[in-house]
Every structure is written in C-alpha cells, then in structure tokens.
Amino acid sequence: MRRLFLLSLLSLAAILLTHITNAQKGNCGGKVKVLTLNRDGAQRGNTLAEYGEPIAVRGDYTLCLRFNIIVFRLLTAVIYILDQKDYDELPISLDVYFEKIRTKYGGYGRFYPLPNNLATNKWYFYCQTRNSSGGEGRVYLDGELLVQETIAFATDEAVRDTIMGQDEYMPPYSMSGQLSQVNMWRRVLSHEEILSLTRCEVDLEGDIISWSGPWKVYNAEEKYVSMPELCQSVNRGRMTVPLPSLRYHDSVQLCRGLRGYFDVPATMAAVYESKKFFEGVSDCARVWAGADDEAVEGVWHNPFTGVNMDPSEMAFKIHNPDGDKYQNCILLRDSGLLDTDCKKHSCAACHTTAGSTWTLRGTCEEEERMYYFDLVALPMSFRGYGEYRVRKVEDTWVWYNSVTNTTMATLSPLSLNYPVGRLTWDLKAEVCGQEGGQRMLTLSPCVPGEFTCDDGSCIAFSKRCDLKFDCKDKTDESFCDIVNFPGDYRSRLPPRPASDEALPIAVSVSMDTLNIDTTTMLLSVSYNLRMTWLDNRLTYNNLKPLTRLNTVSQEQVAQLWRPQVGFINTDDIQQTKVDEDAVTTVFRQHKVYTPNLANPYEVEIYRGDTNPLSTSRKYFTIYTCNFDLVLYPFDIQKCYLRLQIISASSEYLVFNINDSTVNYFGEKFLVEYGIGKIDLKEGDGGQYSEIQVQVELIRRYGFAMLNIYIPSVTLLTISYVTLYFRPTIFEVRVMTALTAQLVLATLFTQVSTSLPKTSYFKMVDIWLLFCILLIFFIIIFHTIIDLNLDYGDGSFTSSNPLPKISTGSIGVTRVSPINADGKEEKKDYKEMFKLAFSANDVKFYIIFSKCTIFTIFLLFNAIYWGTLAKDSGLVYYY
Structure with missing residues (x-):
C-alpha cells in the first residue's frame, strides 16, 4: 500500500510539473508574447502569422485568443483555420467588425451582433467551442456567453493550416492590431476555465495549437509583456492629458470638453504626483488645480463636480490662501497649494478615462467605424477607428485620411485652439457631397444618451430642448425643430398609408x-x-x-x-x-x-x-x-x-x-x-x-313635481272633496271646483309658455288636461245631483228649512198635516212616493260620482306612470 501511494504521488507530481512547464512555454521569464500587425493602420497582404505545423480538428475543440484592434477594417480577419485542399471548404474562423463578429465552427457560421460596439486599443478575450457529439456551439467574449446554438456538425477529417491576420491573403481585410494567447484544445473547456483565462488567472497552453508553438511571423512586431500589463488594458484606467499654458477658465472648458477633471490634492504626496506630469517642461512651472472661489469668497468650488470643498482637506501652503477677492484660483507648487489670479496662464493636467470613444459628427460615412476616434495624450491628437486622424500641424488642426494621405478639412485657429466640440471646419475634400467651404463638425466624447454642447461638454440627452438652459454656453436649446420635411412634401396633400387605404x-x-x-x-x-x-x-x-x-x-x-x-x-x-x-x-x-x-x-x-x-x-x-x-x-x-x-x-x-x-x-x-x-x-x-x-x-323632474304635479294633485283633491260637501250648498261646491279648474288652467298656460311650441302633446299636457277634465266631470256631477234634489216650495228661510239629508243616507222627514180640530190629516201616498224616489236618485248619483271620479283617477295614473316607467327619466339612475 505504501509503495502504491508513493507511485501515485510521483505520478501526480509529474502531471503538475508537466502542466506548469507547458503553461510557461508561451512566456519568457513570466511574460506573455504579443504580436502587433500593421501598427500604422496600413493594409498589407504580407503581414501575418502562421502556425508551423498542420493540424486536424476531428471532434470537440475550444479555440481561445486575445485580440486588440488598432484600426477597424470593414472586415478584420483575426484567425482562419483552413482545409489544405480547399481554403473555402468548411473553415474555422473569426472575423471582427466594429459592431458584430462572424464565427465559423467548420463551415457553419453567422453574424452575431454584440451588446456594445467594440473599441480600439482595448484587449478582448474570445473563445469558441464545438461539441461534436452534442451538436452545440458556443461563443464567449470577455467571459460572457454570447452565442449558444445547436448545430449538426459533420465529421471533420481535414488537415488544416492556421493563418492569423489575413483572410486568404486579401489586403483589404488584413488585421491592424495585436494578438496574444492563441490556443486550441481537443476538448470543450468549462465556463469556469474560460473565466479564469479571461481574468488572466491562468495561462493554459493548447494541445492542438499552442501559443508557445512553432509560429512563423511575417512583417509583424513581437514583444513580451507581463500578465498584469496585458490584462490591465481590459479594465481601462485613468489617462492624463497635459494641457498647455492657458487661463484658468479656458483650461477648465477644454478639460471639460475632454470629459476630464483637475486634481485638487489633499496631501503633499498628491501635490508631487500631480506635478510630475510636467517635469522637464520649461513652460509649465505653473499648474492649475481644480477649484476656485470666484462665486463666493472663501467657498472653494470644484467646477467639474459642482461640489464645494473644505479648505482643511486641501493641501494649501502655509499662510494660504491669502489673496482675498483678488486671487480666486489655485496653483500647484512644490510647497503646496496657493491662490492666484485666474486670468494668468498656467498648465494643467486633465485626467480622463482611458479608451473613451470619440465621435466625429457631421460626415456622411458608409461604415459606422469611420465616425469614431481615440484620444491620444502625447501629443494630444485623435486616432480614428478607421483610416482617419485628427492632429495639429503647426498651428492648424487637420482632419485627414492616414491611408490615402488626403486632407479632409482644417480648423482655423481659434482663441481656444482645440478641435473639441461643435466647430466650423474648412473642407478640403468632398464631405457629404459638399466639395469645399465651411461645414459644421462635432468632435465629442459624449456617449449615446448624451448631448454635446458647443464647448464640448456633455449633458444628458433628456435635457436637450427641455425649455431650460443646461449647457454653460446655452446651446442645448438651439436648433430644436422637431419635424423633418422631405423635399417633395406638399402640405395640401394628405398622407397616404403604405396599404393605400384611407x-x-x-x-x-x-x-x-x-x-x-x-x-x-x-x-x-x-x-x-x-x-x-x-x-x-x-x-x-x-x-x-x-x-x-x-x-x-x-x-x-x-x-x-x-x-x-x-x-x-x-x-x-x-x-x-x-x-x-x-x-x-x-x-x-x-x-x-x-x-x-x-x-x-x-x-x-x-x-x-x-x-x-x-x-x-x-x-x-x-x-x-x-x-x-x-x-x-x-x-x-x-x-x-x-x-x-x-x-x-x-x-x-x-x-x-x-x-x-x-x-x-x-x-x-x-x-x-x-x-x-x-x-x-x-x-x-x-x-x-x-x-x-x-x-x-x-x-331633472324635481322642479316639475314641486310646481306642477303636487299643486295639480292638491287642486284635484280639493275638487274631489267637494263631492262630500252637503248637496244643498250647490254654490259652494261648484265655486270650489271652478276655482281649482281656473288655477289649473293658469298653471297649464304657464307651463306651455316655458316650453317650445310643439304640434304634439307632452306628458305634462296630458296630465294637466286630465286634471282639468276630471274637475269638469266633478262639476257635471254636482249639477246632476243638484237637479235631482227637491227643494219643496223653494223657500230657504230658517222657518221653513229643507228636509235634512244626511251624507251617509238620504232621508226625508215626514210631516203630517193637522186639521183644525187637531187631528192628523189623511196622508197623500202619491206625493210620498215621489219624494222617496227622488231621494234614492240623489243618493245614487252622489255615490256614483265619488266612485267614478276615484276610479278614473286611479286608472289614469296606472296608465300614465306605467308609460313613464319605460324609457323615461323617471326611473333613470345616474
């Protein structure tokens, strides 16, 4: 058992030693080899690297490499692994564009858009994997899974050549950039392994293609850099642009246009660090710091952050600041910070983000890459993602094509002679169909979602044309027209949809x-x-x-x-x-x-x-x-x-x-x-x-109810009650009913005059006419009752009263005449019969009139309000 354990331990040690040896083959003294192709951006057909041995990729594989583009082509050929018999047959390749990449796993390939456009002078780590048995292809960029797709891979029996920097030796696609850590394995690396390679935590060598293998380099630069140096450019740091001697506010404006800032040292060590950028520069003994108290004396304001600073946290020289209101800006001195006049000229160290993408707007380019530039610190210039450059020649800034050596435009000397912001250039070559003359161009570091002020500073795009000034030069509220009219637009013609419908x-x-x-x-x-x-x-x-x-x-x-x-x-x-x-x-x-x-x-x-x-x-x-x-x-x-x-x-x-x-x-x-x-x-x-x-x-019928229906019902009730009056007081009964009828007639007239004259009856007309007619019938009944009453000899004196007639039952007091000797006279039965018959008629008429009027009233109301219960406002709920 002990011998078996020792043998296992020795085998493990041998494996580890082999792994370490292989991992160090591609570097020299802990450094990694870097190839640079066409640094000047020129297109050449003889600048490339070839792997010295043919390879075979018959099954699974992983291909990884690190690349850095100096100048973007329409297509940049990074690596091609080609069949020796036919270079066009089932290649394994990587082509890089500005906004996308094209990967081929062995014939199958597509264009894959990138989450963000690529940038120049920045290292990217790329991997592609092919799982032949599972039929899966994957693409990683900087450790992030970019593509995962299922593909039916054919059996790969080809013997292949490996070429970097050329697409079948076609100069338009020759690579202008750098390559490093190109390796290929006969297996699919795990996601964790790819992440470790991306972060420079390991430097694994491939077993199909090895970066330490027999590469043949043609017309390319070769150097070795440390792993930290190689990987540092992945995470871009701070870049310092030394500014020449300018007044304070001009320096601030220029640095803000560069999207940078000035340091305000809090310690003497920070003062020395800021001063070192100008060591040996004779004209830069004076260097600005980034604060002033011009607005409020004693309140030091940082113009880049907009924050007021505590003087105790600033490395002022002893007994400084001492300039009162006459000296409001800060200089860097070996002895510390001191205040001085803002109108004096001093140099400045403008710190900005390394690798920021600049955009030259106002040109008409077929390829988007031609709009973008990198800022170069020393000497300050702008290097395009394509062939363009912007640099200073004597006192004039020139925009030119570095490949054709053609001057596109020049910038006339200005008070602040820098091409940053929105400026007028003099064209020397055709731009957007304009062959000469002045043209507005904007060179800006602002990113999508931001607006460039004329002075080059950036604000949020949402603040553009928002009815208030946000740029220092107030240019964010200029040229705010919304509508773009085509040349053939006619305001008298309506638009026609694409479907040609209305x-x-x-x-x-x-x-x-x-x-x-x-x-x-x-x-x-x-x-x-x-x-x-x-x-x-x-x-x-x-x-x-x-x-x-x-x-x-x-x-x-x-x-x-x-x-x-x-x-x-x-x-x-x-x-x-x-x-x-x-x-x-x-x-x-x-x-x-x-x-x-x-x-x-x-x-x-x-x-x-x-x-x-x-x-x-x-x-x-x-x-x-x-x-x-x-x-x-x-x-x-x-x-x-x-x-x-x-x-x-x-x-x-x-x-x-x-x-x-x-x-x-x-x-x-x-x-x-x-x-x-x-x-x-x-x-x-x-x-x-x-x-x-x-x-x-x-x-809203509340008014009508109060002023028409309730009064009319009241008058109708009063008229109906007259049927219960004593029949003998005919004048009282009739006068009461007539008075109610006159009032209703007046109410009817008032209601009619307040409404439009119509040829048809309205429901209120029907109601009032019904009330008038009902009272009329009551008067008729009073007349019939009165005609059937027997008033005797017509004497209405109190000594000869009418027979008493009760309202419940009509009775006649019988009177028996008495003769002279006091005896009752003989009754006249014929007269007595007539009187009884007359009394029964009066009783019938009174009862009939009461019942008839009440029945008519109920029947009418049932019909009337029943009609209104449908499709009327009586029962409408709102």
Whole structure:
C-alpha cells in the first residue's frame, strides 16, 4: 500500500510539473508574447502569422485568443483555420467588425451582433467551442456567453493550416492590431476555465495549437509583456492629458470638453504626483488645480463636480490662501497649494478615462467605424477607428485620411485652439457631397444618451430642448425643430398609408362645460378637440417621453398638412382652426430610433409612420339639438356634436372610431338636466367621414313635481272633496271646483309658455288636461245631483228649512198635516212616493260620482306612470 501511494504521488507530481512547464512555454521569464500587425493602420497582404505545423480538428475543440484592434477594417480577419485542399471548404474562423463578429465552427457560421460596439486599443478575450457529439456551439467574449446554438456538425477529417491576420491573403481585410494567447484544445473547456483565462488567472497552453508553438511571423512586431500589463488594458484606467499654458477658465472648458477633471490634492504626496506630469517642461512651472472661489469668497468650488470643498482637506501652503477677492484660483507648487489670479496662464493636467470613444459628427460615412476616434495624450491628437486622424500641424488642426494621405478639412485657429466640440471646419475634400467651404463638425466624447454642447461638454440627452438652459454656453436649446420635411412634401396633400387605404384620424373630445336651452333647443359646449394621425412622409427629431416637450413650432406647423373638421349641426359655418391657440405635438409611441451621425448635432430620428402627430385646440360651439318633448318633464334627450372631415372624401380620410375617445369633466348635474351617458358613434356623412358625439341629457323632474304635479294633485283633491260637501250648498261646491279648474288652467298656460311650441302633446299636457277634465266631470256631477234634489216650495228661510239629508243616507222627514180640530190629516201616498224616489236618485248619483271620479283617477295614473316607467327619466339612475 505504501509503495502504491508513493507511485501515485510521483505520478501526480509529474502531471503538475508537466502542466506548469507547458503553461510557461508561451512566456519568457513570466511574460506573455504579443504580436502587433500593421501598427500604422496600413493594409498589407504580407503581414501575418502562421502556425508551423498542420493540424486536424476531428471532434470537440475550444479555440481561445486575445485580440486588440488598432484600426477597424470593414472586415478584420483575426484567425482562419483552413482545409489544405480547399481554403473555402468548411473553415474555422473569426472575423471582427466594429459592431458584430462572424464565427465559423467548420463551415457553419453567422453574424452575431454584440451588446456594445467594440473599441480600439482595448484587449478582448474570445473563445469558441464545438461539441461534436452534442451538436452545440458556443461563443464567449470577455467571459460572457454570447452565442449558444445547436448545430449538426459533420465529421471533420481535414488537415488544416492556421493563418492569423489575413483572410486568404486579401489586403483589404488584413488585421491592424495585436494578438496574444492563441490556443486550441481537443476538448470543450468549462465556463469556469474560460473565466479564469479571461481574468488572466491562468495561462493554459493548447494541445492542438499552442501559443508557445512553432509560429512563423511575417512583417509583424513581437514583444513580451507581463500578465498584469496585458490584462490591465481590459479594465481601462485613468489617462492624463497635459494641457498647455492657458487661463484658468479656458483650461477648465477644454478639460471639460475632454470629459476630464483637475486634481485638487489633499496631501503633499498628491501635490508631487500631480506635478510630475510636467517635469522637464520649461513652460509649465505653473499648474492649475481644480477649484476656485470666484462665486463666493472663501467657498472653494470644484467646477467639474459642482461640489464645494473644505479648505482643511486641501493641501494649501502655509499662510494660504491669502489673496482675498483678488486671487480666486489655485496653483500647484512644490510647497503646496496657493491662490492666484485666474486670468494668468498656467498648465494643467486633465485626467480622463482611458479608451473613451470619440465621435466625429457631421460626415456622411458608409461604415459606422469611420465616425469614431481615440484620444491620444502625447501629443494630444485623435486616432480614428478607421483610416482617419485628427492632429495639429503647426498651428492648424487637420482632419485627414492616414491611408490615402488626403486632407479632409482644417480648423482655423481659434482663441481656444482645440478641435473639441461643435466647430466650423474648412473642407478640403468632398464631405457629404459638399466639395469645399465651411461645414459644421462635432468632435465629442459624449456617449449615446448624451448631448454635446458647443464647448464640448456633455449633458444628458433628456435635457436637450427641455425649455431650460443646461449647457454653460446655452446651446442645448438651439436648433430644436422637431419635424423633418422631405423635399417633395406638399402640405395640401394628405398622407397616404403604405396599404393605400384611407388615412385613419382619431379624435379626442374633452368637454369642460355643457349648457342646454330647452326653449331654443340649443346645446352650448366648451371642449378641447384633439385630432391624431400618422404622416409617413415625415421623420421627427429627439422625441421626449413627455409629450408637451414635443411641441411643434408655429413656423413648422404652417408647413404641415392638417385635417380640417367641420362642425355640421351649427347655425353657421364653423370648422377647426390652426392659430396661436392650437397646439401641435408628436406622441413618442415607438421608442426605436435611428441615430444620425451625419448631423453635427446629436439627433435621434423617429419614424413618422409609427409616431403620431396631434393637434389640439379649445372651442366653444353652439350646436342645434332637436328635442323630443313627448315625455316632458320625464324626458331623456340625446344631443349630438356632429364632426365631419372636410379635407378630403372618405376614400382618403376616415375617422378611426376605435381609437377615438370622449370625456366630460364638468358638473354632473345642471339646472334642468343631469348628464347621462356620453358616447361616440359613426355618422352618415355621405361621401365625407363623420363621427358623432352623443350627449345624453336626463331631465331633472324635481322642479316639475314641486310646481306642477303636487299643486295639480292638491287642486284635484280639493275638487274631489267637494263631492262630500252637503248637496244643498250647490254654490259652494261648484265655486270650489271652478276655482281649482281656473288655477289649473293658469298653471297649464304657464307651463306651455316655458316650453317650445310643439304640434304634439307632452306628458305634462296630458296630465294637466286630465286634471282639468276630471274637475269638469266633478262639476257635471254636482249639477246632476243638484237637479235631482227637491227643494219643496223653494223657500230657504230658517222657518221653513229643507228636509235634512244626511251624507251617509238620504232621508226625508215626514210631516203630517193637522186639521183644525187637531187631528192628523189623511196622508197623500202619491206625493210620498215621489219624494222617496227622488231621494234614492240623489243618493245614487252622489255615490256614483265619488266612485267614478276615484276610479278614473286611479286608472289614469296606472296608465300614465306605467308609460313613464319605460324609457323615461323617471326611473333613470345616474
């Protein structure tokens, strides 16, 4: 057992020693080999590296390498592993573009977009894996899984050559950049192993291709760097740009344009560190620090951070600051910080982020890479991702093509002679079809989502054209026109959708107040009318999420096509207006936009066929409304606001009722009406598209109940009660009923005069006429009862009273005459019969009149209120 253990231990040690030896083959004294190809950016067909041995990749593999692009080509050939029999047959390769890569696993390959565009002078670690048995291909960039896909890999029996830096020796695609740690394994590395390689934690050698293997290098530079130095450029640090002698505010402006800052040392060690950038420079004995107290004496303000600084945390020289209000800026001295006059000239160390991407806007390039540059610190210049360069020649800044050695434009000397920001250049070659003359160009470090002020400083793009100044030079509120008009745009012609169908127009009606005049049948409305449509001929600049910031200027509104809508049911001719009270805006509904780098201003271009235009204006219009007063005062009226497109017929323009809306924000209850349902419906406008806003008005019948129905019922009750009066007081009964009838007739007249004159009866008319007729019948019954009463000899004196008639049962007091001798006279039975028959008739008529009047009243009310219980405002709930 002990011998077996020792043998195992020795085997393990041998394996570890072999691994360490292989891991160190590719470096020299702990350093890693780096190849540089075409450092000057020139295109050559003889600059490359070849692996000295043919290889075979028959199954699984992992290919990893580290690359750094100096100048982007349209296509940069990084590595090709090609079949010796036919280089076009099933290659394993990597091509790098500015915004994408193309990977081939052995014939199969596609373009893969990158999360972010690649940058120059930055190392990237790339790996691709092929799992032949599982049929899976993967691509990693800087340790992140970029592609994972399933592929049916064919059996690979090819013997292959390995070439780096060339695509089959085609100069346009020759690599301008650096390569290191190119290795290939016969297995699929795990994600953890790829991460370790990316972070430079290990330096594994491949068993198919080894970076320490027999490479043949042609016309390329070869050097060895330490692993920390190689991997440091992955995480970019701080870069310092020494600025020449300038006044303080000019230095601050230039450094802000470089997206940098000045140090304000807190210790003497930091002072020495800041001063070392100018060691041996004779003209830079004075160096600015990044603070001043010009605004408030004694309050030291950092112009780069906007923060006030505590003097105790600044390494001031003893007895400083001592310049009071005459010396407000800070110099770096070997003895510490001291204050001085801001108008004096001093050098400055501007610290910025290494590897920031600069953009030259205002040129028309077919390839996006040609817009981008790197900042070079010493001497300060700008190196393009493509062939362009910007550098200073004597006193003039020159933009030129380094490959063709062609000067594109020059910048005339300025007071602050640096090409940073938005400046006017003199063209020397054709740019965007312009062969000569002055042209606005912008060289800026601002990233997408930021706006470049003319002085080169950056602000958030959301602050562009937001109605307040954010740039120091106030240029963020310039050139804020939203609409881009094509050359063939005609404001009299409506847009035509791509489907060649009629253009849909959505309307939004927001009503603030309503007023109804029943007598004139007019509806007065105060409302805001918004019309929305798409114009696919237009494009829009820099649309904001907040719509009010996308307001189109009056000058551009005058050039726009706008739909005209007529208000049909009005007494005069009225239509929509576009004046100073109308507001035209653009809704940002589609967030996808196209950046326009050919514009010297940062511009986000939005399409007109996905982002609608809208015009809105407040109107006060009086619409006619045909009232149906049959059910008055329990009527429900439906009034309409008829809107009709008059710009063109319905073959070209139609209302989009599905996207149209209507809202009412006023009082729910008016004097006479309550506001019911408000809705939109399509109208019949003939050859013109029409939409109708339906306003439902429910009569508030409380007034009518108090002033018509309750008084009329009271009068009717009083008239009915007269049937219970004593039949003998005919004058009282009749006068009471007649008085009630006269009052009802007066009430009927008043109600009629307060309403429009109609040729039909209204429910209130029927009610009042019924009450008048019912009282009339009561008077008739009084007359019949009176005619059937026997008043005797007609004497109404108290000494000869009428027979007593009770209201419950009619009886006659029998009187027996007495003769002279005191005996009762003989009865006249014939007269007695007549009197009894007459009394029975009166009783019948009184009972009949009471029952008949009450029955008619109940039957009428059942029919009357039953009719109102359907489709009337009596039972409408709102």
